[in-house]
Amino acid sequence: MFQEIQTGLYVEKTKKGLVFWTENLLPGQTVYDENLSGNGALRQWSLKKSKIGAALAKGLPRLPLQKGDVVLYLGASTGTTVSHLSDIVGEKGMIFAVEFSFFMLRRLVFLAEKRKNIAPILADANHPEIYVPYVCEVDFLFQDIAQKNQVEIFLKNLCFLKNGKQGMIAVKAKSIDVVADTRKIYEHVKKQLEKEVKILWHRQLDPFEKDHCLFVVEKR
């Protein structure tokens, strides 16, 4: 039994727990090794390979994303999570997918050839001034970058987000400090974020992701 919890996003209650699915932009085709259902109309959202997938499983009340939205995605990697956002925003939406490793970018290019709502950008998210001519204002900002200054990077990129819209950052504690207590790190991150935005929700992503915490914020 699939239940549509928001446009393009489905939940299925199984014996093992909740399973999330997105409406496949390209019915029948897979992007990574995910399961398909309903004759390929739905793609299963991996909880282990995608931090948004993990957040949904950990009770994220709502994904602040709709059909037609424009997204800035920092740290797009090979496009695992990007592909599900691409399903949700649909043909009329657009995802600016920033990635600074060309090994990863190659995969994004092949993905974008098929999914025409993903615009791959080779750039360092530390330097929004480099890609500001290649993007526009967005409805949703997402970041998954394992760097020491990841919070600073996120704050730098908030300028692309429309006022009143939401963003999400997956914070990896071990990148900020390998030895410090993770709870202390998250406390510090919280303070850093609160100076600039309103925190709506946050949750540690274990057991799906070790030492990660996902924050949902709103731009004032």
Next chain:
Amino acid sequence: MTQVLITNCIGIFIVQNKKIADKILFRHLEDFKNQKHIAQQEAQLLKKHSAAKKTTFFIFPQHREFLQKFFEINLEQAKKACKAAVRKEHLVMQASDAIKDIEKAINPLVKRVQEWYALYCPEAVEAVKNQEAFIRLILSKDRKEILKEQQISFSIGADIVQKDVDIIYALATKIQILQAEKISLEMYIDGALHDIAPNLSALAGPLLAAELIAKTGSLQKLAAMPSSTIQMLGAENALFRFMRGQGRCPKHGIIVNYPLLANAKAKNKGKIARRFAGALARAAKVDYFKGDPYVGYKFKEHFERDVAELLQRKDNIT
């Protein structure tokens, strides 16, 4: 509300209160790369909208009709970036990793052949422990010759039929091909490093030089790295464990394969590793900034003299 002029990858725009008052769209990505063209067109728009101010960091408002254009330009740009990103050092890094792969593959295969061949002639396995020499031996001499050489009158291995022996030889032959492949990869790396990292190669030897670049990801990163990090490259896990309060602090990472270090006494390893890493850091910097390609030999000499003095001093004290 003030008017601003902004130029982005799709065109030149006069924007007022998020609305587009006027625009000149580019025909293709090249237009955006052509400074002269941009300057001309900007001047043209500014003449019409004299109140507009030119800005550089301005977030372009979201307008549906341009999304497709953004997509096309970014995809084109990303494709070009992929093509341009491949450098000689990426090829060298693959070759270096291929050597590691081959080494990993050969080891269990030789062990398999040893076990297999021992059913037929355990005397050969017993006599030659070196992997390469063993494969060479069984492919160049048959059982009778091997036994004769060792003055053994009969083998305690089984007298299996030729068909059963041949299948072992067939596998051994493939191993020998892999061993030869390793050597040609080493020669390839040596040649390639002449162009991109001659000093690092002269100091560390081509294989270790390539491995250092592969471990860091690029010569650029290696050149920017403090020598203390270079010293620990490849020992990150042990280092993090130590920082968490478990285990001992590692003295070195992959640089331990350097003969002078590998053969040093345990108590001297840390000191030698530190000096070697310092020399590597300097060599990587010279290579990255395309400095004197022959200075690596001097670094090597200097490092070796330094170590000799260090060891002498230590001997005198103890």
